Amino acid sequence: MRAARFCLLIGAAILVAVSLSGCLVKDTRPEALFTASVAEHVVPFTVSFDGTPSYKPNGEIVSYLWTFGDGAADSGPVVEHTYVEDGVYEVRLTVTDEEGYSTSSTLTVHALNPPPKAEFSYAPKSNMEGEYVVGASEWITFDGTESTDDGEVLAYDWNFGDGTTDSGPVVQHRYLYPGTYNVVLTVTDNDGGKSNYVERVTIVGGPPCNADITGDVTWYNGGEPE
Numbered sequence: 001m002r003a004a005r006f007c008l009l010i011g012a013a014i015l016v017a018v019s020l021s022g023c024l025v026k027d028t029r030p031e032a033l034f035t036a037s038v039a040e041h042v043v044p045f046t047v048s049f050d051g052t053p054s055y056k057p058n059g060e061i062v063s064y065l066w067t068f069g070d071g072a073a074d075s076g077p078v079v080e081h082t083y084v085e086d087g088v089y090e091v092r093l094t095v096t097d098e099e100g101y102s103t104s105s106t107l108t109v110h111a112l113n114p115p116p117k118a119e120f121s122y123a124p125k126s127n128m129e130g131e132y133v134v135g136a137s138e139w140i141t142f143d144g145t146e147s148t149d150d151g152e153v154l155a156y157d158w159n160f161g162d163g164t165t166d167s168g169p170v171v172q173h174r175y176l177y178p179g180t181y182n183v184v185l186t187v188t189d190n191d192g193g194k195s196n197y198v199e200r201v202t203i204v205g206g207p208p209c210n211a212d213i214t215g216d217v218t219w220y221n222g223g224e225p226e
């Protein structure tokens with residue numbers, strides 16, 4: 001009877017030991033931890049990823065595998081990667097310990113689109129007493145093709161400052177009345193980035209003889225007056 005109780009005690013002790021060791025195996029999976037030198041920047045930029053904070057209690061990490069979210073991959077505790085295209089990328093580090101257990105963790109990198117740079121020139125213009133001016137009712141060609149982007153400029157939108165607008169890389173416009181107008185060119189790139197360029201245009205001289213002085217100048221938008 002005493003022997004049987006002793007056996008039961010031993011059995012229970014073994015059971016506790018087994019379940020404890022089961023817990024220990026679960027608890028000693030590796031931890032995947034890493035830092036990034038920069039998480040948000042305008043492309044192109046290089047990020048240094050450091051996986052050395054990863055650890056395994058009572059063990060060691062034998063491999064570090066990285067995927068950068070843009071199709072590229074690397075290995076090693078510390079790696080560098082360059083992002084060239086804008087986007088939101090999920091970086092994943094997978095660490096494996098000497099027993100073959102793996103754990104991974106992720107971090108998001110925001111690679112930003114460089115905005116376009118708007119620029120235009122216009123002609124003809126005369127230099128009168130150090131000031132560039134254009135005659136009233138004179139056709140002016142506005143050329144926005146000097147605008148640049150790391151990708152492509154897809155849209156050119158013009159505001160001539162006299163209540164009229166137009167779109168296209170090269171447009172023509174004429175002002176009916178003398179004055180100084182702010183011409184605004186807004187360009188949009190292939191990633192939806194926008195930028196403006198503003199230039200003051202000075203118009204001299206009087207309105208054309210047949211101008212409708214009451215202010216109805218809408219017939220000047222489409223071309224020649226009837």
Ligand SMILES: [Ca+2]
Pocket residue numbers: 085086113151191
């Ligand atoms: Ca782009």
Ligand SMILES: [Ca+2]
Pocket residue numbers: 113114115116149150151152189190191193
């Ligand atoms: Ca761009």
